[in-house]
Amino acid sequence: MALLTGIRVLDLTAAAAGPFASQMMADMGAEVIKVEPPGGEHGRHWGNWRFEDKSFLFLAVNRNKRSVVIDLKTDEGKAQMAELVATADVVVESYAPPRARQFGIDYETLKAYKPDLIYVSVSGYGLTGPKSLDNGMDMLLQAYTGITSYTGEPGRPPVRIAVSALDLMTGAMGFAGMLAALRDRDRTGEGQVVDVSLYDSAMSILLWAIPQTSATGKNPSKLGSDFEHLFPYAIWEASDGYVFIGAPTDAIWVKLCAELGIPELATDPRYKTNPDRISNREELRAALKPLFAEKTIQEWIDRLTSTGALVSKIREVSEAIDDPHAEARGAVRTLPGYPNIKVAGPPLHMDRGFIPYSEWTDPPFIGSHTDFYLHPNGATE
Numbered sequence: 075m076a077l078l079t080g081i082r083v084l085d086l087t088a089a090a091a092g093p094f095a096s097q098m099m100a101d102m103g104a105e106v107i108k109v110e111p112p113g114g115e116h117g118r119h120w121g122n123w124r125f126e127d128k129s130f131l132f133l134a135v136n137r138n139k140r141s142v143v144i145d146l147k148t149d150e151g152k153a154q155m156a157e158l159v160a161t162a163d164v165v166v167e168s169y170a171p172p173r174a175r176q177f178g179i180d181y182e183t184l185k186a187y188k189p190d191l192i193y194v195s196v197s198g199y200g201l202t203g204p205k206s207l208d209n210g211m212d213m214l215l216q217a218y219t220g221i222t223s224y225t226g227e228p229g230r231p232p233v234r235i236a237v238s239a240l241d242l243m244t245g246a247m248g249f250a251g252m253l254a255a256l257r258d259r260d261r262t263g264e265g266q267v268v269d270v271s272l273y274d275s276a277m278s279i280l281l282w283a284i285p286q287t288s289a290t291g292k293n294p295s296k297l298g299s300d301f302e303h304l305f306p307y308a309i310w311e312a313s314d315g316y317v318f319i320g321a322p323t324d325a326i327w328v329k330l331c332a333e334l335g336i337p338e339l340a341t342d343p344r345y346k347t348n349p350d351r352i353s354n355r356e357e358l359r360a361a362l363k364p365l366f367a368e369k370t371i372q373e374w375i376d377r378l379t380s381t382g383a384l385v386s387k388i389r390e391v392s393e394a395i396d397d398p399h400a401e402a403r404g405a406v407r408t409l410p411g412y413p414n415i416k417v418a419g420p421p422l423h424m425d426r427g428f429i430p431y432s433e434w435t436d437p438p439f440i441g442s443h444t445d446f447y448l449h450p451n452g453a454t455e
Contacts, residue, residue, distance in 0.1 A: 099252065
């Protein structure tokens with residue numbers, strides 16, 4: 075049996091972060107009811123490619139859910155929402171705090187209908203603090219927290235992280251917080267608020283940059299594909315394309331030098347230790363660059379992997395999708411109802427806990443379960 079079987083979740087989220095959290099809940103067997111406004115949540119309509127009323131973003135984060143349309147701007151809609159909340163274990167919402175109160179879906183209002191309700195709030199800046207009322211999205215928070223300032227090539231404008239990392243991390247935190255809150259409710263009988271935000275995720279993902287900057291007074295700078303704390307650990311141009319090659323330890327650096335036919339660099343005082351190599355990064359880059367350009371990507375993979383060096387072709391997404399490892403791990407699955415569309419599988423593996431792939435359902439059409447939940451007499455799912 076899936077771990078969250080019997081748990082009912084009302085999903086009042088849109089776009090990526092909140093739907094990713096509730097999709098993880100659905101993958102673990104929760105009954106996730108996606109409560110949408112008339113016309114559907116705005117993530118359905120992003121991009122210029124879609125299938126009926128489903129964008130690629132929507133397809134990626136809304137499997138195994140049901141859709142109910144409720145107009146929260148009306149008294150009837152608020153009453154319908156109250157009835158659903160009384161039967162729910164969890165509410166996940168991503169409305170800006172003033173609008174949550176305006177629509178009657180804030181925690182204080184909803185817990186009157188279900189005192190032990192677990193309320194997962196997904197927002198830009200969190201429920202407290204001077205910016206708590208501001209809207210926030212992934213790219214905005216990358217800019218606001220400084221992530222963008224050191225992403226990109228030296229001497230060129232800052233750039234966005236290509237993937238929506240803050241959305242996914244925030245969704246994962248919402249999922250984790252929900253599980254912890256359910257465990258706490260099992261012990262205490264009480265619900266609570268789980269407050270996750272893109273801001274907190276962004277500050278957390280800064281990781282070493284916070285202690286480093288606070289201790290030294292120096293902000294991190296753009297290094298392109300380099301990593302500030304290790305070298306060589308970067309993307310290089312081989313004879314037929316680009317390849318990532320990294321030596322994460324001094325011992326691996328020695329083996330890498332031997333394989334490259336430059337053992338003298340391993341004992342050169344300028345490059346002997348990782349701090350030495352970082353201090354002389356550009357000189358070492360100039361020495362390594364022509365060597366890496368002499369052979370193909372596959373030749374470097376074949377030659378260097380045995381040294382312990384980290385080596386990978388810079389692959390296209392299509393190659394990652396078709397990788398046998400992706401199939402073996404269930405990292406990519408065909409989406410039910412869409413035989414030509416694949417989506418990412420759950421990023422978590424357990425001995426037991428998930429619904430089987432054979433029971434997956436396709437992302438719902440707008441309001442496809444409204445009658446079942448709001449007008450149950452005679453309705454079929």
